[in-house]
Amino acid sequence: LSDCIQEKVPADKITKVGDNYVLKDDPNIRLNARAYKMSKSRGNVINPDDVVSEYGADSLRLYEMFMGPLRDSKTWSTGGIEGVHRFLGRTWRLVVGAPLPDGSYKDGTMVTDVEPTFEQLRVLHKCMARVSEEIQETRFNTAISAMMEFVNAAYKWDTQPKSVIDSFVLLLSPFAPHLAEELWFRLGHAQSLAHEQFPEAKNEYLKESEIVLPVQINGKTRGTILVDKECSEDDVFQIAASDDRLSKYLDGKAIRKRIYVPGRILNVILDQQKKLFEEVKHKISLVGY
The missing domain is CATH 3.10.20.590 (Ubiquitin-like (UB roll))
Known part of the structure; x- marks a missing residue:
């Protein structure tokens, strides 16, 4: 303990090796990571404006819910917000498609007005059931996990039925309202999704x-x-x-x-x-x- 030096090290000078944190410049120096409550006196306050500027308001909102149950204390990790930011990006590309060579996106979406298969409906309604249940119990982190699983499954489909994607966007809207609203209009709806009824799962698609x-x-x-x-x-x-x-x-x-x-x-x-x-x-x- 006498060899330990108490000094705050900026996050950009730290890297993780195995289970330990070390200095980037000298990996032989191992750091003792401690979590403190954010305060101005410690200088560890995260300015939400900076986060919104880099990742967007939806990413910040989603990450705060994804960190864990609301009643628990959580440790802020900028690396964690990058994960939910990637999820929102995958959701955007699932509906809109990949960016054009100039970085822009084409008008409209990738979805097709076809009848969904039973398997697609089952994946959707299982997601609906989980999200609805977790919202009632304020377990927003596991609700987001359910939507991530849906997006992973939807990427494997040959077609993206419009009725299925419509329902998923409505599920996403309480968590990422700005992205969901933009996708809703791109899906051809003239009225805001705020006027739509939240989707409910049907038992016929939940039978195991x-x-x-x-x-x-x-x-x-x-x-x-x-x-x-x-x-x-x-x-x-x-x-x-x-x-x-x-x-x-x-x-x-x-x-x-x-x-x-x-x-x-x-x-x-x-x-x-x-x-x-x-x-x-x-x-x-x-x-x-």
Whole structure:
């Protein structure tokens, strides 16, 4: 302890190595990090105007909620605000798209006016349910985590249905009102989202007993079906055969084999040899033999 020197070191001269903080200029000097309440006498006050100038008001607002439960004391970290700032940037690009070569963004959005899939609706409504519950319990940090998970999932979709993105922007609006308002107008709405009703989750999309099962025909995915987790192979096949998108691949076809992995996938192997025989037989009948 006698070798310790009590001196405040500016944050820009500190780096983290493993679990310890050290000086950038001399990593052999290890620092003892302590958190103090912000006060003018200690000179550790963060000016919110500086944060807003660099990251925007929404980032500051979001980070203060993301730091942890409101009743707890939290340690300010400028590095933490960069994380939520990146999340807002990803949300913007999800809706608007990547920037143009000159740094600007095109008018309009990347969303399409298509019917969402059941899986997309399930992801959305699970997010709705979590955000609504966490808001009621003032656990804003976990509500933001739920929205981050939604954005991560939405980036994997082939299309961004407008109805789904509309609802998500409404979810985001209490946390990042400026960004949400801008996205709302870009989505084609003439009236402010402040007049819209906050979205509510529907139980039909929250049932965990049902799963979305991919269906393959000859090893190629042709669609998905909604089935109960406990469905037998025969029941799963009947659901697939009655599906409008899948029936065209199965109607009148000879089936050689069915491969069903419960809860994972259904693969239907058609009898290609019989199909070839039928084609040859049809050609022979055309020439009159």
